[in-house]
Amino acid sequence: MPHLIVEYSANLSGFPEAQMLAELNQTVTASPEIPDEIELKSRCVAHASYAVGTQTTGRAFVHAQLRLLSGRSPEAKLDFSQRIVDVLRRLTPQPEGVLVQLSVEIVDMDRPSYIKTRL
Template sequence: MPHLVIEYTSNLENFPEAHLLDALNAAVIASGQVQNEQDLKSRTVRTEQFVIGADPTALRGFVHAELRLLAGRTPEAKRDLSDRIGAVLREFTPHPEGMLVQLSVDIVDMDRGSYYKGSL
C-alpha cells in the first residue's frame, strides 16, 4: 500500500513511463500521506485496445491514474493527492497535434480489514 496504476492509450507515442513514474512517486510522497516511501508501488499499463466515444474517426487518447490507499484519509487529503497526480500527468503526457487527450485521476479507498501485505 499504496498502489498507483497509470493506464495510457497506445496512440500516445513516446510516453515517458520511467520519468512519469519517478515524478509521480515524488509528488505522492511529498504529500505526507505515505508513511514509508518504500510502500508506494507504481506502474504503467499501456492499453492497446480502447474506444473513446462513438466517432471512430476522431483522434483521441487518455491517461488515467488510480491511486489505491488504505481507507481513512480526509476528503481534503484525497483532493490534494488527486491534484498533485493530475499536475504531473499534465506535465509529462504527450499531446500529439490534433489529438484530444483526456486526463483523469481516481483515489480509491482500500478496506483495511481485508488488505494483506507481506514481505520476503
Template sequence: MPHLVIETTANLGTYPKAQALKELAASLTAHPQIPVEADLKIRFVDVTDFVMGTAPEPRGFVHAELRLLSGRTPEAKSELAARVLEVLQRLTPRPAGVSVQLSVEVRDMDRAPYAKARIDPQ
C-alpha cells in the same frame, strides 16, 4: 500501501514512463499522508484496444487509479489526486490532432482484510 495504476493509450506516442514514475513517486511521497516511501507502488499499463465515445475524431486518454487504505480524509484524497494530475498533465505527449483526456480516480481499499508480507533481500 498506496497503489497507483496508470493507463495510457497507444496513440499518445512514446510516453516518458521512467520520468513520470520518478516524478510521481517524488511528489506523492512528499505528502504527509504517504509517510513510508517504500510502500508506494506505481505502474503503467499500455492500452492498445480502446475507443472513446462514438465520434470519429482522434482521441486518447491517460487514466490513473490511486488506491489508499481506508481512513484518509477527503482533503488528503483531493490533494493526492491533484499531485498525480499535475505530473501527468505536464509529461503527457501532445500528438498533433489528438484530443487527450486525463483523469484520476481515488479509491479506498478496505483496511480490515488487507493482508501483506515482506521478503527481505538475501
C-alpha cells in the same frame, strides 16, 4: 500500501513511462499521508485496444488510479488528485489533432481485509 496505476491509450507514442513513474512517485510520497516511500507501488499500462467515445481516431486518454487504505480525509484525497494531475498535465504527450483526456481516481482499499507482507 498505496498502489498507483497509470493507464494510457497506446496512440500516445513516446509516453514517458519511466519519467512519469519517477515523478509521480516523488510527488505522491512527498505527501505527509505517506509515512515511508517504500510503501508505494506504481506501474504504467498501455492499452492497444481502447475507445474514447464513439470516434475511432483523434482521441486518447491517461487515467491514474491511486489505491489507498481507507480512512483518508476528503482533503487528503483531493491533495493526492491534484499532485497526480499536475504531473500528468506536464508529462503527457499532446499529439497534433488528438484530444487527450486526463483523469485521476482515488480508491479506498478495505483496511481490515488488506494484507501485505515482505519476503
